[in-house]
Amino acid sequence: MTAPGRRSSTFSRLLRHGFTDPSAAERLLESVELTAVRNDPVLLEALGATADPDLALLGLVRLLEAQPDHKARREVLDTLIAAKPLRDRLLGVLGASAALGDHLFRHPHDWQALVTYEPQDLHPGVAEFERGLAEATDPVALRVAYRRCLLSIAARDVCGTTDVAQVAAELADLATATLRAALAIARAAAPDDAALCRLAVIAMGKCGGHELNYVSDVDVIFVGETADGADEQKAVRAATRLAAHMMRICSESTIEGSIWPVDANLRPEGRNGPLVRTLSSHLAYYQRWAKTWEFQALLKARPVAGDLELGEQYVAALEPLVWKAAERENFVADVQRMRRRVVENIPAAEIDRQLKLGPGGLRDVEFAVQLLQLVHGRADTSLRSGTTLDALRALAVGGYVGRQDAAQLDAAYRYLRSMEHRIQLYRLRRTHLVPEDETDLRRIGRSFGLRTEPVAELNREWRRHAAVVRRLHEKLFYRPLLDAVAQLAPGETRLSTGAARERLVALGYADPAAALRHLEALASGVTRKAAIQRTLLPVLLGWFADSADPDAGLLNFRKVSDALGRTPWYLRLLRDEGAAAQNLARVLSAGRLAPDLLMRAPEAVSLLGDGEGVAGGAGGLEPRERAHLEQEILAAVGRADGAEQGVTAARGVRRRELFRTAAMDIVGSYGTEASPAAADQGALVDLVGGAVSDLTAATLAGTLRAVVRDGWGDTLPTRFAVIGMGRFGGHELGYGSDADVLFVHEPREGVEEREASEAASKVVAEMRRLLQIPSADPPLLIDADLRPEGKSGPLVRTLKSYEAYYRRWSLGWESQALLRAEPFAGDEDLGRRFIELIDPLRYPADGLGEDAVREIRRLKARMESERLPRGADPTLHTKLGRGGLSDVEWTVQLLQLRHGWREPGLRTTRTRDALAAARAAGLVGAEDAATLDEAWVLATRVRNAVMLVRGRAGDTFPSDSRELAAVGRYLGYGPGHVGDMLDDYRRTTRRARAVVEELFYGG
Template sequence: MSAVPRMETTEGRMARLGFADAARAGRLFGELGTPAEREGGLLDLLVATADPDLALTSLNRLAERDGEAVGALVADPVLGARLLGVFGVSAALGDHVVRHPEHRHLLDGTRELRRPTAPELREELLRAVGADPGDPEPRAAATGTETLVALRVAYRARLLRLAARDVLGQASLAEVTSELSDLAGAALEAALAVARAEHPGAGAVRLAVIGMGKCGARELNYISDVDVVFVAEPGEGTEESDAIRLATRLAQGMMRVCSANTPEGALWEVDAALRPEGRSGPLVRTLASHRAYYHRWAKTWEFQALLKARPIAGDLELGEQYVSMTNEMVWQAATRERFVEDVQAMRRRVEAHVRGDEAERQLKLGPGGLRDIEFAVQLLQLVHGRLDPLLRRRATLPALAALSRGGYVGRDDAKALAEAYTFLRRVEHLIQLHRLRRTHVVPEGEGDLRRLGRGLGMTVDPVGEFTTRWRRHAMEARRLHEKLFYRPLLQAVARLPESEDRLSTSAAQARLEALGYADPAGALRHISALTSGVSRRAAIQRTLLPVMLGWFADAPDPDAGLLGFRQVSDKLGSTPWYLRLLRDETAVASRLARLLGTSRYVTGLLLHAPEAVAMFGSDTDLAPRPPEALLAEARATVGRYPGEAESAVAAARGLRRRELVRTAAADLSGLLDVERVGQALSALNDVTLQAALDAAIGKVEMERRTPLPTRFAVIAMGRLGGLECSYGSDADVMFVHSPLEGVVEREATEAAFAVANELRRLLALPAPDPPLLIDPDLRPEGRQGPLVRTLASYAAYYGRWSSPWESQALLRARFSAGDADLGAEFLAVADPLRYPAKGIPDDAVLQIRKLKARMEAERLPRGADPALHTKLGRGGLSDVEWVAQLLQLRHAGPLPSLRTTRTLETLRAAVAEGLLSETDETALAAAWRLASRVRDAIMLVRGRAADSIPVDVRERALISRTLGYPPDDSGDLVEDYRRVTRRARLVMERVFYGE
């Protein structure tokens, strides 16, 4: 007996057809009461939509209002496809048709949904408010809510017809955006007619409405603020001031008509923030006032905005005069003195508007978003459009096509970006159509993503396919700097097959100059040297350089970055791992570019330690290594060169070079604060001293053919002792020895002198990296005293002859290298002097104060600005350190918490002990940190040490950028430094001098 086939349930049928909520869909479809023989056609229409559930919901609501609607759709499949197609993407337009069921007839199959002209749209919306389109200055028949409602109903009727053509694929993106722009212009014209009706004397002024942004470029989206600028001129016999007041009221009235809430909602906001002086400037200006502002005050971003300016409403003749006037200035913007700084500021402004939780889903402002493409295209237009009028296009896609035809962008690159831009704009339209809300964020819900995918014609796996294509296009757009800016530069200098896409040399230099390269001709030579030829190395460089050129351009000194990259590549270019690492590890290449474009110090180190590039891949690799691990490696390194002291120290200095790269890279990457930088550099110097000391002792023992007859220790002093070394610090030290039992002191002293001198000689040997010079001048009797003393000699001297300044110097004393027990014994001798049980007497305090005053008067270099000298200037390092040291000399005896060699630790302890207020400590510490950071930044940027903030404007700007200030804010560094050190100086004078 054969099985009886099961009848398919309505719910099962709806689920099979693609309805997400099959039970609800079955119920709603049943309520339509469609005859059985016609159900299939209606279901086919519904299933073909982007969201069948949404379409069915709106159809069901329409059927409740209009009993003939369902029959009409079934009888007229064209109407059904149009109306349900709109219902399937737009709940808002579904609501509109439900409120106005007669509007379904606008989509009847008997009607041709042709594209209307701009004059037709203007006439239609003017008639909607009762204005005569033939009047040169049309006025609405009425100004009440009914007029505003009529305008909105007419506007959305046009939107409905456009959406139907869009959804069914009967209108291209360009046609949709241009019609939306023309529709917005018509709405503004109608709104101005309403405003004129509110002000009977409106004829006394000429008012032009200039479309900006997407509206001006005729690339508007469905729901957007409409950017405008207003320009006015007085009518005959009208005073200019009266005309501006009247024009302002008309402009305000027009804006209110568009944004006012009514039973039919609002149209959109009219945004006049792109006018001169932004929201703080007058809403309306005359042509002359606009001209004066743009000539004198405008920034580059304002000319970038004017690229899209177009008269869209009001007095079009006056509007054309405005556009003609501004065009003369737009195409000279790239020659402005601060063009690069303004461009960088524009980038920051765009990035600042992206919410962190939405960045990855932002179609407009997120990574690889629409603004990335638009910004790049506009910048290229500004750079090259000055000499090439064919680039002077308002809209993005036509401009991109013109850039491609002119050879400024490769054809394949332009094609890929146009596809990405078109896709992202279509997604944006679908998102906005859903609720007719201004949004650029891709939704997260699966149902929303499904509607987007199906709306774009994806039927097999709409969610997966949409997500994949969206991410791919966004990734492609994110590479726009490579795509639009830099790859053509390679084609300008290298013999590549895409010769027809190659920039001319002058165009390439113009682009490099606009991107911040001070020597574009030199940059092209470097690019050519790196990329020319058919070797694998050149091929990889052609892949790398377009990206890295952009990273160099974002660094403080692009020219130095590119030069450094060429030099490092010349050193390592034939090493297989180097280029492969840069190609495969974006983080390494990005960090390398930033460091080379920031720091000559790092570049110099890398030229002799290029293998250190390998550590740039992760923040973890840049963390300072423990001193114990460094010391073990250094001693093992020295141990490989028995009897070869010079080779041993050269190897140890190689280790130091690598670790200097690590510390500087971490510092410039913001991974270390200035205290930790000082600790890392000081620990590295300790290790280097120990390694060199091991080599020196070995050399002396080999020459003497006997073990060293004395214990030997290096005592760190100054900034080394305080664990506060900067990149350019010498090693302030003292040498102490103690003869072994049974050894004659003279023999031990000779051996100790030999070790000390050999240590100094080894560390002073010429080398390609920053030297670590020994400075023993803080020893007893200074340069006049013996280089090395026995522990007993130190004790005798300090017990009988020491001065207050020597007690002060010993506050920094710390064991550094050699015999640790001897180091501890030395510090035990020093402790009574530096930490006197009852504090130093008043006469010693007076001597220290006099010494400080004399030092300020005599040691500041001639011509140095005392307010900008980081070491000896007012409120600088010396001021802060002497305050801390005087507190220690007076109170560390009875207060062990003050017994530290470190400045900031001393200040914190003084606060805890009630010797210093928190406010004073904050002021002193802030000045010490900033002065130390500035000193380090000077060394990193210039590759040589200096104590004053440079007078040279360019050097000052580079240091400012290195410290995190924006490109155009180098003056802020000086102001901040003056302010912070001024506060510290006041504290110093009060606490140190007792004033």
């Protein structure tokens, strides 16, 4: 009997070494089989290092019990204690696999397979495994020999002698040797059949890819041909009998269990098709009937047994078809749909535990890699590997996948495969589910070296890797560039000079020689940058060609690439980030404004992707709110040395944000992305007008802060506010619009009015000077001509001066102009009080008298006759022409002046909002309101298009044919439809003018 003190000490030691049932372990250590070593600290230390010390100790005692005599037991123990390599391997296997422990109990001499520990034994191949199976001449013996070989693989695995990829490759090699041995047994049992036929066994799936699990179906396809001129039908029948026998040998259970099922369901027609076909029959099927997934499966096809020459002929015959699969209609969508279908079919109770099929599982990695292989492997033979990790490495080397993404996928895939191996190794059962039992999870966690909290740590690491896989799978598997590359003709995926010149001409490039020089500069060489460009350019060329000026698009792309060539994120963004490449192609080929802005700040390319932008701006094309813009600009001004540097910093933010808005506008107009307003051109116009107006307001706020800070420090002697007028006040600025403003100030308490007025005048003068300093940025001109007394009046007045003027001298046109007044910068309280002052003027009680209405109509008619530029076509002038902006705006403003006092909805500075309110109030019929709205939106879009295309403002369509075509493309008119665009514009504005005649001029 064990003494209590000794028992307590042993109990504690067992707990420290990871035993979960110390009492049972104590009893096993007291067994007669361990008499010689029970007190040896080496044994206890080695048991504690295993995945499951309790299981390892039980397996060791059972192994010793199974030895035929005392001498054999002593040999096991002596070798175990003396030889650390054997100790680690034997106990490691016993602690990880109850099934292999059972095998050693049934075959007690097989432990000696673990004794050898020579360098050449570390990575055995097919030949070594064939030697291990050589003496197996019947199914039972084959199972025993197979488990003996498996024992050595598992030992190297659990001891870390081989990594997970090598383990998977060894398992595939063992499967190859087993298939050969099984076929040999089948042939020996039916020598007449063997003489009639040639039979090749093609490994598919994980076996074909050298990445097999411990327990998995081994997928195969059989190819049969005649031997020695035998009848083909007889030969195929003989081959079918041999193949079926070989499958039974591997799949059927005996006293030694089964090896693994051999699955031939990947063959043509699946279960409904013949088990064996001739090579010509296979070829005919794949040429005519095969589905997309069948070509994907053939990526891993590899001859492994039988007639290897025939097997090589099979692979060689089908390989060209595999690498043409991506050219099939809807290929990418089919593969994506198949992956989604797999996930949808997982039982709800299992989806969170699925290592293989679930979201973030092994299949996500495999599908993403295979899809990339099939799309890009047509032209790049380095990608044609059946092994997932090898293919992933090749994709990274070739630039098709980012190095960091590839490294993360590689690590995650290895971890998930290791988990799968350890789960299957325990019982040698086919499963891909993470167990729920705490004991099982603890064993798996400890097998990874996790000791403190093995279950929690295992779950944390597993979930982390699964999240990485899911994120990168979505990024790689669903990126738009893939579908575009897949749709290219085979010759277009590589840019050879001859083919490229022909393609450029066909796509509409006006100067193919210059385009070829750009392509050469971008894609020549062996650098990773050039490799990625070679992937991008064939697709980009087509996207550039979808514009009115493909040559300009390609030239601009080269300029941007030259500017950002050494920036690691640039090409990665285009390859990986959603629709970034397509968006860039649209932006660079849509005209001058956006590319000019981009050349001044190339890092703004990052805005076209899905992630975070650079230079302080959030990623994406959604316009930023005015508060955020103002905060950024004011912070930049605060860091600057002096007013000029402050305004330069503000202009830098403005440049980037103008590019963001222009890019959003172009992308939304082309409809290439689900932009905020892609489906509603009116909403897109509002979005652009609001974004440019907010940006102008933030820039003015920053300029005001810079001037005050430079001249007066923190506080100006007078309160000061900037009031937006015209299109600025209406949140309707275009890219080239001036900013109409009024300046108002109010002396602070204790400050004389003269001093306050001098300070306010200096502020205005300095703001205008700073904003007019020549630069390459689009100009921001302040126009104060709508002030009292116009150009003759002072630039800035006190609030009292405005009050006195409007009370005594205000004219009708000034009340109309004030309809657009809204404070945008400076003292908020002063701005609010200015609005309170002018509200009675712009929304006069009881509306307008007839005399006032007649005066407004007279002014409008005079403007039409006097201000339209000489020679301008009145049917195509967007501002002053028939049914243009002025017509619609004056009509709406007349309604506001007449009815604003009693219709709150009309009290807005925005034209479209006021028109909608007039319709809701019954002042305008729904059809007339829609007609006016359509004309106003169209005219605004034309003005925006002219600025985007030409890089300078204009109120009429360009005369240059290429520029006119570019405007048409922006408006949705394809090549050859410029005439339709002009006709549609004239028709829309003619209808609007008819409404204006009725509503404004009274019929």
